[in-house]
Amino acid sequence: MTQGPPLVEMRGIHKRFGGVHAIQNMHLTLYPGEVLGLLGHNGAGKSTLMKILAGAYTLDTGEILVSGSPVQILSPRDSKRVGIETIYQTLALADNLSAVANIFFGREIVNAFGMLDEARMERDAISVIRRLNPNFQNFHALVGGLSGGQRQAVAIARTLQFNAKIIIMDEPTAALGPQETRMVGDLIRQLKAEGIGIIMISHDLHDVFDLSDRVTVMKNGRHVWTGHVAETTKDQVLEMIILGKVPDGSYAPGMTSDFG
Amino acid sequence: MLAMLIALAAAAIVFNILSHGLFLSPRNLWNLAVQTSVVGIISTGMVLVIVSRNIDLSVGSLESFLGISGAFLQLQVLHIGAPNTWWAGILFVVVLGGLCGALQGAITAYLGLPSFVVTLAGLMAWRAVAWLVTRGETVTPLDSTYSLFGDGSIGVAWSWVVGAAIVLIVAALALNRRVSRSRVGFGNRQWWLDLAGIALVAAVVFAFVATMNAYTYPRSVVGRGIPVPVLTLIVIVGIMSCLATMTRFGRYIYGYGGNPEAAQLAGVPTKRVVTIAFAIVGVLTGVGAVVTTARLNAAPLSIGQLLELQVIAACVIGGTSLTGGSGSIFGAIVGATLIQSLLNGLVLLGVDSATQQIVEALVLLAAVWFDIIYQRRGA
Numbered sequence: 001m002t003q004g005p006p007l008v009e010m011r012g013i014h015k016r017f018g019g020v021h022a023i024q025n026m027h028l029t030l031y032p033g034e035v036l037g038l039l040g041h042n043g044a045g046k047s048t049l050m051k052i053l054a055g056a057y058t059l060d061t062g063e064i065l066v067s068g069s070p071v072q073i074l075s076p077r078d079s080k081r082v083g084i085e086t087i088y089q090t091l092a093l094a095d096n097l098s099a100v101a102n103i104f105f106g107r108e109i110v111n112a113f114g115m116l117d118e119a120r121m122e123r124d125a126i127s128v129i130r131r132l133n134p135n136f137q138n139f140h141a142l143v144g145g146l147s148g149g150q151r152q153a154v155a156i157a158r159t160l161q162f163n164a165k166i167i168i169m170d171e172p173t174a175a176l177g178p179q180e181t182r183m184v185g186d187l188i189r190q191l192k193a194e195g196i197g198i199i200m201i202s203h204d205l206h207d208v209f210d211l212s213d214r215v216t217v218m219k220n221g222r223h224v225w226t227g228h229v230a231e232t233t234k235d236q237v238l239e240m241i242i243l244g245k246v247p248d249g250s251y252a253p254g255m256t257s258d259f260g
Numbered sequence: 261m262l263a264m265l266i267a268l269a270a271a272a273i274v275f276n277i278l279s280h281g282l283f284l285s286p287r288n289l290w291n292l293a294v295q296t297s298v299v300g301i302i303s304t305g306m307v308l309v310i311v312s313r314n315i316d317l318s319v320g321s322l323e324s325f326l327g328i329s330g331a332f333l334q335l336q337v338l339h340i341g342a343p344n345t346w347w348a349g350i351l352f353v354v355v356l357g358g359l360c361g362a363l364q365g366a367i368t369a370y371l372g373l374p375s376f377v378v379t380l381a382g383l384m385a386w387r388a389v390a391w392l393v394t395r396g397e398t399v400t401p402l403d404s405t406y407s408l409f410g411d412g413s414i415g416v417a418w419s420w421v422v423g424a425a426i427v428l429i430v431a432a433l434a435l436n437r438r439v440s441r442s443r444v445g446f447g448n449r450q451w452w453l454d455l456a457g458i459a460l461v462a463a464v465v466f467a468f469v470a471t472m473n474a475y476t477y478p479r480s481v482v483g484r485g486i487p488v489p490v491l492t493l494i495v496i497v498g499i500m501s502c503l504a505t506m507t508r509f510g511r512y513i514y515g516y517g518g519n520p521e522a523a524q525l526a527g528v529p530t531k532r533v534v535t536i537a538f539a540i541v542g543v544l545t546g547v548g549a550v551v552t553t554a555r556l557n558a559a560p561l562s563i564g565q566l567l568e569l570q571v572i573a574a575c576v577i578g579g580t581s582l583t584g585g586s587g588s589i590f591g592a593i594v595g596a597t598l599i600q601s602l603l604n605g606l607v608l609l610g611v612d613s614a615t616q617q618i619v620e621a622l623v624l625l626a627a628v629w630f631d632i633i634y635q636r637r638g639a
Contacts, residue, residue, distance in 0.1 A: 056525055077527035092525045096518035096585040097511075105515050106526030108508050115506045119440040144518075 005068045007032050007166055007197040008053070008084075013062035015048060015221075022048045023221045024254065026062075030166065030197045035188060037212035037229075038201045039241055045221035046201045047089075050168050053199075054086040055079035066166070080107075085159035089170040089201075091151055095144030099136075100125040102143050103158045129157040132187060149180035156187065167191065170201045185211060205234050219244045224252040264577060264591070268598045275605030282608050286474035290487065293472070294411075294555070296600040297489035298548040299567070303574040303592040304500040305541035308510075310575055311517040312537050313584030314368060314375035318382025319545045320567030322360055325390040326353050326549035331399035331559035334406070346405035354546040360386070361542015365535035375538075383568065390561055400558030410555025412488040416473045419485035423469035426494070427462045434458060489551045493593075496544065501589045503540075513537060517584035566620070573624045574599055582628070599623055 008030040015023040051057045055076040066082045109117045173181040217224040217240040244255030275283040330353035338345040368375040434454045473483035504510040512533045516523040553559040578595030580587025
């Protein structure tokens, strides 16, 4: 699974918010066709790191490479331009727009006169959303009125519509029922098979072990451990998350200071 | 929206009975249309500002500044009666309005000040700047061609042409929708539904044109036709509706109003979009200033008093939510027409101006109350 050049490489990432060192010397690698589980406590820096990759935050120092070449990500637009799509935990949908309008939000199809081409957007939206949920009907209903699973489908459809190479999923199943969670799991496997790389932030160790190829654990904004799920156990991962203690029994750099 | 149309019809009938048929006479409806035009013109832009979770309190004061500046330019720089004076005067006022609006929008969007505060400062400052331009003197008279934009009308024949053009545009849009849906392999709704819609629009438009044409010049049988300020309003409603519903900019305004963070994460240039919305209100305030000063054939300091509140009330009565994300330009026009109908009706009944202001205040309260009802229904 880990052959070829990495799809994404983040090296020596630092990010400060005022006096708080949110991310320190963090690194992360994602290969084509793999799911990387990104784990850590609340406040460990997972979401911040992913927002840097998504262009919602800009890094202070460090380097991001996509398919081997260095890229500058200063805005969400930059991130999308290099093939990175993000599904936020909040889904980041405009509740007062329709499913079709949300899928194309920020990247609308326009005709020769610069006017929105509603018919084409509707056709494309239907085909992509039916891939996720064959029963989806409410293309013109406002997204605010849809169920959790349908909203999730709209958020995912938005990433598929634009042929992402890399998808970041922040807690993709947190708001979903069992059936919808299974649907998202199937989708992740399907995307993997298409060679898309997925970074999945999750609190649910069961989900992570079920869906991920490798995991990266963070604590206090630092890297703790990265490895294949087969090389570790849920208990070990919990120790890494809580104590920063890696499988060989030692502590990751910067972790022991917590204990005096 | 339907409730507002019914309220409008009810107000018209009550006023018509109380005024013994004066309210619905062609002459009064012609005047009512002219009176509605300024509030209507500015409200089409105010809708977008409110949809983007902002407010613009400066329009009344800004109208005074723009009106006086334009009049000052006509008298001191251009020359009254010179062939270029009328259009150069208008262009100046409209561009200056756009710049003032863009300034307030940029302070709001880029510096992050609440628009309420920024435009409250505008409300306090612009009229004072206007005072400095002429030391408070009323500028008059203005160019006679320019004055046509306030009190001119386009005559019977052209009014029918405008009416026919509106119906043709509506029909073309319906046809375009059918063609573009067929092109991607979608079905269309029954053709007679589209046809019935067009027929309804045609009936309303031609009734309106016939009414405007029925108001004749004194001691003659020559009809006036559509007043120029109302024609201006019609053109602006067309442009603004297109902008709001058929362009990326409109989509961004509504999406931003629905979820600002989502818009930012989707890569929408949110600061630019908000700045443009304020610039549009500035441009439209400039158009309003042209209509007002042209109609008065003068630019006194006092124009535009409480105009901002009439405009905001028109938007809210027309279904625009003050919390952002929803509202329509058509609704704002209905709202503007309702407010002006009440004021016009009270004048016909001989109610004094103090009472009119109280009614205006009550209308504003009712407007915000409607907003709360809309929200509850939405929740």
